[in-house]
Amino acid sequence: MSQPAASPLLPTIAFIGGGNMASAIIGGLIHQGHPASQIEVVEPWAEAREALRKNYGIEAQAEAGPALQRAQIVVWAVKPQTFRDAAAQAKAHTQGALHLSVAAGIRSDSIAHWLGTERIVRTMPNTPALVGKGMSALYARPAVSAPERQSIEAIMATTGEFLWVDSEPQLDAVTALSGSGPAYVFYFLEAMTRAGTGMGLTEQQAHQLAVGTFVGASELARRSDDPPSVLRQRVTSKGGTTYAALQSMEAAGVAASFEAAMRAAQHRAHELGDEFGA
Numbered sequence: 001m002s003q004p005a006a007s008p009l010l011p012t013i014a015f016i017g018g019g020n021m022a023s024a025i026i027g028g029l030i031h032q033g034h035p036a037s038q039i040e041v042v043e044p045w046a047e048a049r050e051a052l053r054k055n056y057g058i059e060a061q062a063e064a065g066p067a068l069q070r071a072q073i074v075v076w077a078v079k080p081q082t083f084r085d086a087a088a089q090a091k092a093h094t095q096g097a098l099h100l101s102v103a104a105g106i107r108s109d110s111i112a113h114w115l116g117t118e119r120i121v122r123t124m125p126n127t128p129a130l131v132g133k134g135m136s137a138l139y140a141r142p143a144v145s146a147p148e149r150q151s152i153e154a155i156m157a158t159t160g161e162f163l164w165v166d167s168e169p170q171l172d173a174v175t176a177l178s179g180s181g182p183a184y185v186f187y188f189l190e191a192m193t194r195a196g197t198g199m200g201l202t203e204q205q206a207h208q209l210a211v212g213t214f215v216g217a218s219e220l221a222r223r224s225d226d227p228p229s230v231l232r233q234r235v236t237s238k239g240g241t242t243y244a245a246l247q248s249m250e251a252a253g254v255a256a257s258f259e260a261a262m263r264a265a266q267h268r269a270h271e272l273g274d275e276f277g278a
Contacts, residue, residue, distance in 0.1 A: 010038055011151065014071035014094070016086050018043030018052050018060050021102050022077035024129040028158025030056055031132075040067050042090065068093035073151060076101040076111070080276045087114035098148050100155065104175055105272025108141050108168060113278040118143035121152050124171050124179040125159060134160030135181075137174040139167075169270075176265035184258075185214060 013029070015022045018041045030036060041060035043049050049060040061067060068074070068090060074097045078086045083106050091114065099120045101111055108120045118141050125136040136156050140149055149164075156162045165171065189210050196206025221228055236242045249255070 010034055011072035012038040012040065012070050013155070014040040014042070014068050014074045014097070015077055016042050016064070016074060016090055017077035017079075018045075018048045019077060020127070020130065021125060022075065023052070023055070024125075024127075024134070024159055025075065025077070025102075025155060026052070026056055026058070028129070028132060029155065032158050040071055042068070042086075064090035064093055066093060069096075071097050073098050073100060073155070075155070076103055078103055080105050080272045083111070083276065084114055084278075087111070091115055098144070098151065100152055104179065105172075105269045105276065107273045107277055108139070110273070110277035112141070119148065120144070121149070122168065122171055123152075123156060123162070124174045125156070126178050126180075127182050129159035132158070132160055135178045136160065136162040137171060137178070138162055138164050139171055140164070172266045172269040172273075175269040176262045179269075180262075180265045184261075189214065 015026065026039060036057045039058055041052055041058055042064050043060045044062055052058045052060045074094045076083065076099065080103050083103050094115065099111065099115060099117065101122045102125055104124065108122050111120050112118055121138055121140045121144055123136050123138045125134050128134045136159065138152065138156065192210035193203060193206040196209060197203050221231060224231060236246060
């Protein structure tokens with residue numbers, strides 16, 4: 001595919017890791033006019049490198065090398081357990097860069113120690129970034145300047161919405177809420193589809209109804225000034241069908257179990273920092 005020519009006004013961005021989340025950000029950048037010639041990728045898996053070449057015209061490298069030295073921003077899209085080794089390989093080539101980590105759990109203290117820099121931003125995106133509907137939270141270490149924050153915002157805006165948090169431990173809660181959140185939605189969609197087919201609908205009908213309901217309810221919640229509790233009450237007439245369903249869920253402890261599940265995700269995010277950090 002043809003790409004815009006390199007621009008001195010746009011930063012060169014390097015990605016360490018070229019999997020799904022990196023591809024989502026790269027796709028968003030290119031869609032917004034960022035030239036592929038100003039994107040470097042290090043990705044050890046041949047299949048992922050081929051996908052980047054085919055989809056975006058990017059010739060990814062199998063390992064870190066001098067090509068990374070031209071990057072003003074480095075995005076760390078690696079698994080938590082591989083971050084330390086990847087940092088050791090890339091450190092010599094990324095000393096002058098601003099760093100953005102999308103790795104779950106790995107704290108900025110560890111990243112700063114591994115890379116020898118304080119210019120680090122952490123973010124917790126989620127998989128709807130693949131379709132430009134992601135929800136991300138960002139945390140910046142004090143050494144990150146206001147213009148550098150804006151540069152990171154420009155990158156994350158290509159994936160969807162974002163917000164800043166003031167305390168790094170809040171990212172563990174973000175991981176539990178929005179980072180892992182799409183899986184909760186898919187879990188409920190699976191259950192609703194199974195229930196629909198069990199009540200006589202085809203699987204396709206049940207799936208379409210379930211997905212459409214989530215999309216519509218989410219958009220209603222987005223546009224409304226009322227909290228979800230009020231929106232729920234408006235759908236629930238005492239003695240009606242919705243009331244019967246919600247009473248069944250309350251009796252089964254669904255809300256309490258759901259909150260406990262999110263606490264488990266938050267705890268695991270904290271554990272990842274302890275397990276794979278410096």
